[in-house]
Amino acid sequence: MPTPPAPHATPDPFPQFAPLPAPNVSHDPAQQLPPLGSNLKVLMVWPRFPPSFWGFEGVLEMLPERSVMPPLGLITVAALCPANWQIRLLDRAFEELRDEDLLWADLVMVSAMIAQRADTLAILDRARALHRRTFIGGPWASCQPDILLDHADHVLIGEAEEVFPAIASALEQGTAHRLYRVDDKPDMTHSPVPRFDLLRMDKYTSMSIQFSRGCPFQCEFCDIITIYGRRPRAKSPAQVLAELDALRRLNWHNEVFIVDDNFIGNQHKALALAQELKTWQERNGHPVSFYTEASIDLADKPELLAAMVEANFMYVFIGIETPSAEALKGSRKFQNLRGNIADQVRVIRESGLWVLAGFIVGFDSDDETIFARQLEFIHQTGITWAMAGVLQAPPTTALYDRMKREGRLIEDSQSTTNFSPPNFHTAMPLLPLLLGLAGLLRGLYAPHAYFSRAFRSIDSWQPRPSQHPPVMGWSYDLRALFSSMWHQGVRSNYRLAFWSFLFLIFRKWSRQPAKFWLGFMVLMSAHHFINYAQVAAAELEAHCRTMENTSTGPKNMRKPAATSITPAQSAARA
Ligand code: B12
């Protein structure tokens, strides 16, 4: 067992900000557990994810890092803990959890999203079997606390900033409750600098910071607005710069993901921050590059776009969802109906931000032509990293409530990802829906389709001189290049496409550092997208075969009509 780190003397978690107002927190008074005493030993555990497009597992195979991002929720809560608590953080992406680790701790704290369900329950159950006290919070706890109350001693619904200091002393004194529900959304100008020092920084390809929470829009399937609210709240630029300074002190000089639900939710605050970030970058020699998430109306804000580019944002994730106006209307994603999406993507790219996007099939108005329409749209816009999946109705959302009202909700669904059968009875029968999605994935990630989009999107991307890719050093870069040549150029089944694209990068972009960097990143990520799409498609098809073979398949099961996309059609399109 490794020696646990010495107790960390955390400074006052709110060093430079005003005192907190009293929070509106309610709790279940029914049961209290014994005191834990002071000087607690706390083990914070971030559960393992199943593989997904988001995990970039195929890229991590070729790099020394083990995960794409750290658990920002846990290190934020760590900064709210009393200074005399001794905290260890264990990330299950690359660390085993041993009984000794659990036995060391007085309190095991877990954060999770629904996608981490399996590992989360396993961790909580193991801790309980070893008589350890457990506390869970995060997005899953915020939307399905009842499930978690059966496995954890304490559950927090909502955000921790304004309440955790009081909960911590209640844990010490034995007055803590089992369930806390925080109704007020905290003022983020009181958020502490997260405890980045608890992280094994060399294990991550990017760091995360958060500027704002919440989103002003009202998409029916979205739980951001039910968990974090529709009124965007933000930290002050000074707080964000303090977090970046903390990362600098820890020698971080790679990408930083600003994990906001919608970075431009409050465009004035986003602009003010971007301007401050530009000055910070210039003062510090552009040590990091940024990426974030934003709504499509970013295209209509030239001043904000320019400021983001000057601050060294490189790319942006946008929830495009579907080319179907009917589906956008039906799901109340009105902001995507105000312009021509293909043009908006072009504007953003030509303004200096490369675009990646999310796509969804399975809306009530979708018929079996949707797969071909999605493929066509994504091909035309050249969106290379297209995160396509099936619609789910996350608990707490308006869609969840509607499905319940309409008697379509599958209450005991175990679906955790956008490739699991939806947790409601879809309007399109399940079989063509899942097979259509499988065909769409195969079409999108056929090697030639992927590299064709990659080339067109990078070619039309117009980075500015202010954009500086992160500098990792020659030895890191060479190691990545050789590893990629070995895994992709020698061992993969798309070798030819790999070598053609590699030569293209050197021939076309070797004098343009930003394009050269992105070209290489997109090349390496091909290993993830191409392989994972095949795995996901095969799993969907296997699932469909099982459904066909069982007489008790879901009630909306029907064989696909000829209009659904087949792997052969999608390959031909590519
Ligand atoms: C970064 C991120 C990711 C990263 C995760 C990597 C990482 N290490 O974090 C990546 C890109 C991999 C990812 C993937 C996915 N994600 Co994600 N992601 C986010 C995002 C944008 C930011 C997370 C974050 O850092 N937040 C900042 C911290 C500070 O906020 P927080 O975690 O909520 O923490 C606060 C409280 O919850 C509480 N708290 C948190 N933990 C704990 C623990 C204890 C003990 C206590 C007391 C309190 C507490 O205190 C904190 C401070 O107030 C969130 C959106 C969001 N606003 O959070 C979505 C979000 C978490 N993701 C979500 C989803 C759905 C996914 C995907 C399934 C998407 C998909 N379509 O495939 C995938 C899953 C991948 C898989 N393998 O299956 C949902 C989760 C919904 C849910 N109810 O579980 C969210 C909320 C966004 C959304 N609605 O779409 N995601």
Ligand code: SF4
């Ligand atoms: S724009 Fe994105 S974050 Fe905002 S409500 Fe819609 S899906 Fe949710």
